[in-house]
Every structure is written in C-alpha cells, then in structure tokens.
Amino acid sequence: MLKKSRKYSLLWLVVLMAALLIAAGCGGQDAGTGGDSEAPDVVKLGFLSPITGPNSAEGAAARNAFLMAIDAANASGEFPYTIEVIVIDDASKPEVGAAGAQQIVADEKVVAATGHWNSGVAEATIPIFKQAEIPLLIWGAIKEGLTSPENYPYITRSAPTAAQENEPLANILIKDMGYKKWFIVSDVTSYGEANTEVFTKILADMGCELLGTEKVQEGTVDFRPIIQKIKSSGATAVYFGGVVTEASLLKNQMHEAGMDDVLFAGISGIYSEDFLKIGAEAAEGALAIKPGIDPSKSPEGQKFLDDYAAGGYSEPVGAFTPYAYEAALILLNALKQCGDNPTPAAMVDAIKDSETTGIMGTTTFNEFGQTNNVAAYMLVVQDGKWVSFDESEYATGTRVLPQP
Numbered sequence: 542m543l544k545k546s547r548k549y550s551l552l553w554l555v556v557l558m559a560a561l562l563i564a565a566g567c568g569g570q571d572a573g574t575g576g577d578s579e580a581p582d583v584v585k586l587g588f589l590s591p592i593t594g595p596n597s598a599e600g601a602a603a604r605n606a607f608l609m610a611i612d613a614a615n616a617s618g619e620f621p622y623t624i625e626v627i628v629i630d631d632a633s634k635p636e637v638g639a640a641g642a643q644q645i646v647a648d649e650k651v652v653a654a655t656g657h658w659n660s661g662v663a664e665a666t667i668p669i670f671k672q673a674e675i676p677l678l679i680w681g682a683i684k685e686g687l688t689s690p691e692n693y694p695y696i697t698r699s700a701p702t703a704a705q706e707n708e709p710l711a712n713i714l715i716k717d718m719g720y721k722k723w724f725i726v727s728d729v730t731s732y733g734e735a736n737t738e739v740f741t742k743i744l745a746d747m748g749c750e751l752l753g754t755e756k757v758q759e760g761t762v763d764f765r766p767i768i769q770k771i772k773s774s775g776a777t778a779v780y781f782g783g784v785v786t787e788a789s790l791l792k793n794q795m796h797e798a799g800m801d802d803v804l805f806a807g808i809s810g811i812y813s814e815d816f817l818k819i820g821a822e823a824a825e826g827a828l829a830i831k832p833g834i835d836p837s838k839s840p841e842g843q844k845f846l847d848d849y850a851a852g853g854y855s856e857p858v859g860a861f862t863p864y865a866y867e868a869a870l871i872l873l874n875a876l877k878q879c880g881d882n883p884t885p886a887a888m889v890d891a892i893k894d895s896e897t898t899g900i901m902g903t904t905t906f907n908e909f910g911q912t913n914n915v916a917a918y919m920l921v922v923q924d925g926k927w928v929s930f931d932e933s934e935y936a937t938g939t940r941v942l943p944q945p
Contacts, residue, residue, distance in 0.1 A: 603862055638662035655868045660730070676889045711747060715744075728759050825923070
C-alpha cells in the first residue's frame with residue numbers, strides 16, 4: 542500500500558510540473574513577439590545622418606527633428622520605459638555609415654533604427670541591419686531599389702523614391718511650362734546616378750531633347766568647362782541631379798557667365814538654405830521640387846515648424862527634416878503596438894503594418910515597404926529665399942522665368 546501511495550504521489554508530481562511548464566509556455570514572453578512581460582528601463586533606437594561634412598546642415602536638422610519627437614514622447618509618460626537614441630554621424634560616407642550601423646546593432650537594447658540622407662550610405666548599411674534582423678526605416682535616401690522584395694520586411698521607407706520626386710518636377714516644367722531642350726549635370730554618387738537615370742528616361746518619354754549629360758565628382762568646384770558645353774548645346778534648361786554644395790557652385794558660375802536665360806532646376810537635393818549663400822541675384826529663379834506637403838498648410842505641420850523654431854536650432858528646416866520627424870512618429874507608433882517589452886522582431890511587423898498620421902499626412906507601406914504617401918510641391922528662389930512657387934511672383938506673372 543505504501544508503494545502504491547508513493548507511486549501515485551510521483552505521478553501527481555509529474556503532472557503538476559508538466560502543467561506548470563505548459564502555463565509558462567503559454568503566458569511567457571516569446572523573444573520575437575513583444576508583449577506584456579515586465580517593461581525594461583530603457584529601449585534604444587538608432588538614428589543615422591550626416592552631421593559633419595558637406596551635407597551637415599541637412600543631416601543635423603533631421604537629427605534635431607527626430608530627437609524633438611523622441612523627447613516629447615519621453616516627457617508624455619505614455620511609455621513605461623525611457624527611449625534613448627544612438628545618434629550616428631555618417632558624414633555622407635558609406636564606410637562611416639556602415640561602422641555606425643555595426644555600433645547600433647551591437648547594442649542589445651536597440652529595437653529599430655532610422656536613416657539616411659544619402660542613398661549610397663543606405664546601400665552600405667542595409668545588409669548590416671538585415672543580417673542583425675533589426676528594422677531600418679529610411680527617412681531620406683531616395684534611390685530606387687532600397688525598398689525591394691529582397692530587403693522586405695526589414696527595410697521600409699517613408700521618403701519618396703527618385704521617380705516619385707522627378708515625375709512631378711517634369712510634369713510642371715515640361716508639360717505645363719514647355720521646357721523641351723535639356724542638359725543634365727549630376728554627381729557620380731548613387732543619388733546622382735539614380736536621378737540621371739530617372740530624368741533621362743522621363744525626357745525620352747516626354748519627347749524632349751537631351752543635349753548633353755555631364756557627371757562630376759563630389760567636391761568639384763570649377764564648372765566652367767561644363768558651362769561652356771551647356772552654352773554651346775543650345776539647352777534652355779539645366780537639370781542638376783546632385784546635392785546642394787555642387788548645385789550652388791554650378792548655379793553661381795552660370796550666373797557669372799551671363800547664363801541667367803537658362804532655367805536651373807532640381808529635386809530636393811538642391812533645396813537648402815545653403816544654396817542661397819551664393820547670393821540673391823545668383824540664386825534667383827532656381828526651381829526645386831520638395832517631397833511631401835507644405836508643413837505650413839496644416840495645423841500639425843505649423844506646430845512642428847513652431848516647435849522647431851522654439852528649439853533654437855542653428856540648422857534651418859530642410860527638405861527632409863519633416864520626414865525625419867515623421868520617422869520618429871512612425872517608430873513611436875510601432876513601439877506602442879509592441880506592448881511594454883518591444884523586440885526587434887516585433888518592431889519589424891509593427892512598422893511594416895503601421896498606419897501613422899502626422900505632419901506629412903497618413904503613412905502606410907506597400908508590399909515592398911515603400912510609402913504609399915506620395916506628394917510634392919514646387920519651390921522657387923525669390924529675393925534670396927525659397928518660396929512656394931504657387932505663392933510667388935513667378936506664378937502671378939510679375940516675374941518671368943527664362944524662355945523655354
């Protein structure tokens with residue numbers, strides 16, 4: 542009888558232990574789901590942009606906006622942990638960005654990251670984030686292919702692609718204004734190559750004449766040989782496919798060469814307060830397409846502009862500053878969906894499936910991780926300032942652009 546009693550006691554012990562293990566398995570925290578387990582003290586996000594180098598004004602402004610949103614979230618009390626940001630200065634250099642990405646993924650508290658302003662730097666960091674299975678949300682780099690079936694779901698992008706910026710520019714300048722004779726100048730970076738490829742195709746599709754294409758190295762300062770080619774070609778419009786430093790030098794030297802009768806235009810890479818440093822007279826009439834919607838046209842956008850101004854930052858709001866702020870809102874929204882203990886795996890799903898309404902409208906992502914929220918508007922330099930073309934004296938006819 543004693544043996545039988547011990548036998549049943551042992552059986553009940555086994556059953557009890559099994560039940561406890563099953564309960565732990567059902568109610569415990571899976572490493573990939575996020576959820577209701579005890580919240581950590583700190584959750585980290587990575588942020589990458591060029592804070593030094595030729596594009597520092599753009600990168601620093603983006604950093605300011607991103608941190609502004611994170612600081613507000615920490616102060617709100619909505620999160621059971623403190624959100625810290627690892628800020629990486631990628632200096633617009635792929636190798637520097639890659640080293641920064643390695644630093645981010647090595648920190649076990651990081652659950653997501655966002656970058657970059659340069660497409661070439663994004664190309665260098667994407668494999669690192671994919672291998673680490675940490676989601677990267679791209680807020681500024683526009684080269685086609687950064688979002689793709691191969692990179693999905695780890696890589697998403699809230700910024701437009703090169704085509705999504707160049708097409709509205711072409712529609713306005715070619716279809717609406719009638720510019721048909723073009724000369725393309727761009728740099729040899731991934732960004733420049735992407736713009737050259739896209740705009741060349743657009744010109745062909747719209748029946749325009751491409752009278753010349755020149756590619757320059759970053760850091761080029763003497764554009765006079767190229768300007769002579771532009772002048773000899775008979776082009777009535779120049780498309781610049783690079784970024785602000787070289788764009789401003791080219792525009793200034795065209796002005797010095799007496800070529801104010803040739804239109805100068807580009808996409809968001811040339812939209813910067815730094816472009817205006819060449820002087821009001823030299824910069825006058827330059828055109829740039831800016832992605833998104835004008836922040837000043839909505840209460841949410843105006844509040845962002847007011848808050849940024851109140852922050853006392855030395856860098857002005859650039860073309861992609863609102864996108865960096867919006868990236869913060871998207872990541873914060875994803876964090877909320879992950880419960881008290883977010884993980885990188887949970888953030889991958891939360892980001893790709895997110896719907897975030899902010900200063901740029903409502904952002905969702907397609908099946909490859911590219912934003913569905915696409916908009917753009919034109920700006921022109923008037924009296925040394927970038928202003929909305931629709932509100933400029935060029936739109937009313939008080940001032941006139943070069944003849945097509």
